[in-house]
Amino acid sequence: MARGKGVTIRDVARRAGVSITAVSHSLNGKGTISEETRARVKAAADELGYQADAFARGMRQGSIGAIGLVMRSLDALGDYTPAGVDVFERFAGILSSRALARGLSLTLVPDLTRSPVPPLAFSMDGYVIMSPNAQDPVIDLLDRRGIPYVCYGKLLDKPDFTRWSSEDDPLAARQILAHFEAAGAREIVLVSGTDRNAWNADFLQEYLSWCERHGVTPRVYEQSERSGLDGGRDAGLRILADGVPEAVFCMTGRHAAGVQQEVLAAGLAVPGQVMIAAASDSEHARSSRPAITAFELNPAGTADLLLDMLQELLKTGETMGPRLTRARLRPRASTRKD
Amino acid sequence: MARGKGVTIRDVARRAGVSITAVSHSLNGKGTISEETRARVKAAADELGYQADAFARGMRQGSIGAIGLVMRSLDALGDYTPAGVDVFERFAGILSSRALARGLSLTLVPDLTRSPVPPLAFSMDGYVIMSPNAQDPVIDLLDRRGIPYVCYGKLLDKPDFTRWSSEDDPLAARQILAHFEAAGAREIVLVSGTDRNAWNADFLQEYLSWCERHGVTPRVYEQSERSGLDGGRDAGLRILADGVPEAVFCMTGRHAAGVQQEVLAAGLAVPGQVMIAAASDSEHARSSRPAITAFELNPAGTADLLLDMLQELLKTGETMGPRLTRARLRPRASTRKD
């Protein structure tokens, strides 16, 4: 059952009146087969609805045309509910359709280090790891097993690791800081996430370096990515208690929306007195009033680059990275100062 | 490469000083093996980090612990971008983690009838088809190949088909109509989607039957699920042009938000003059002002029921359905009449 209707290469060979080698070679364009035989075999295969058994083939060639996706940022959540960041919600679907276009199927594999590990997990051709953490056990496991992988986001603790792609986060960080600056803000607050990934680290570092260059005391408020709107409100209250800043930059759209609610509730004007922006766009950012300026990430472009790298890695055993895409800043009312 | 580090059953056998049969039986709890041997084998397997090759195993037993997910509602979109309906965005992730808990991995397979079909596609143990269309070619293909599947949503053109699960849509439809009625509305308009699936059909049918029972002339406005907020605004304008109703019921949260924007723009009060509700919750519905009443679907519960059915089907060759879950009506300000 579930095995290509039981039509084997032997059936096709019999039908076409040739050997099974002839069938294999014809269908895979491998050996030296006359055009005529090739055509006859193809016809026979079509008539029978022949489809090479993926397992048998995989067993012989050691690869099967399937890659796995591990979403580290979602592993913390039991139910894989989107964390309110557009890019997470969309990436699996986008990667899957991009992979399909290359003849690869995409399997979602939650945390490989937790049992039960699905049987196929260690037989994937390779993996895409989204938002790997520092000292990520999943990365260790793949290394130990010698399974090829590429990452969406760099490995914080392995600066020599190059097989990653992502939006250019430091660039985006500088861009938003310049955006605030151009609108006249100097006292800028950062609401960062708590996951130990490159995304948080890069923005934090650029922020700190900006503060240093401008002689401003940094104000960083940590808030779990998963705390959502309420976490944003919490951060907002803490920020206001410490003194009203000219601008607040949040890593997630939900946090930004929460901060904005509290800022408005305190009777402050957005963007008049406080500007607000987010490092990742989401429905919350778009539909808040005023709408919140945010970066639209580029999961589609990044997915393509990651697949390029992974395929190269599978083929040649190595690949060169990192490869960067660009996030697009979407200026909205929350930072419009005129 | 990518093959369990190359540790085979033979290596384990040698290490434990037994035959490969003993290893296989020990690890799978199959034959009659002494407790002592079993323990020795297990120890050897652990030390070597042995992991049975999924392809070899799959080849022998014809199944591999992997199921496929086809999202018909998203196949129409090239990039699998969520259509603004919570349940689509979440279902893949939820199903994947629920499947994992049962030792199954989940592979996303966009439209099986379009090439190139990934190699594994026809070797899946079974499939979950989300929102199958009427006369769905994917269903035909699976039937032809004899590949087991279950559906999220019934097959409109196959009333005898029972291997499906979903929220009880007719019940939800009656519930929202009663909700409107209780708030004093009689002239109710339906903004339906255009996909030919059970979801649309069931709501439409209950709506028509309600109208008939109440001697009200039905007013149905079709709008593609993919038209989003703009589509909702368009529907809103058409509705207002035809006469202001007491209530508008939209299949998607985005449509509802769009309709509400136009209703408010026309100077009408929501819910004072026009009430609005949606058949599926989404960020749009929640963050509109006033917030829009909507049904919160139950993808987690439905995923479990679907997996129950699929596993039963795989094991016994048959399963009984349909199995219904319940959507929860979330009353919000858009229908609060006091």
Add this chain to the structure above:
DNA sequence: CTGAAAGCGCTAACAC
């Protein structure tokens, strides 16, 4: 209780 051996469907040497 344990092991030898057949064979799943396929690909790739290697003969013819």
Add this chain to the structure above:
DNA sequence: GTGTTAGCGCTTTCAG
């Protein structure tokens, strides 16, 4: 150009 054959790693009779 074409066919024979040896396995890939595993499970499963079937003898011992």
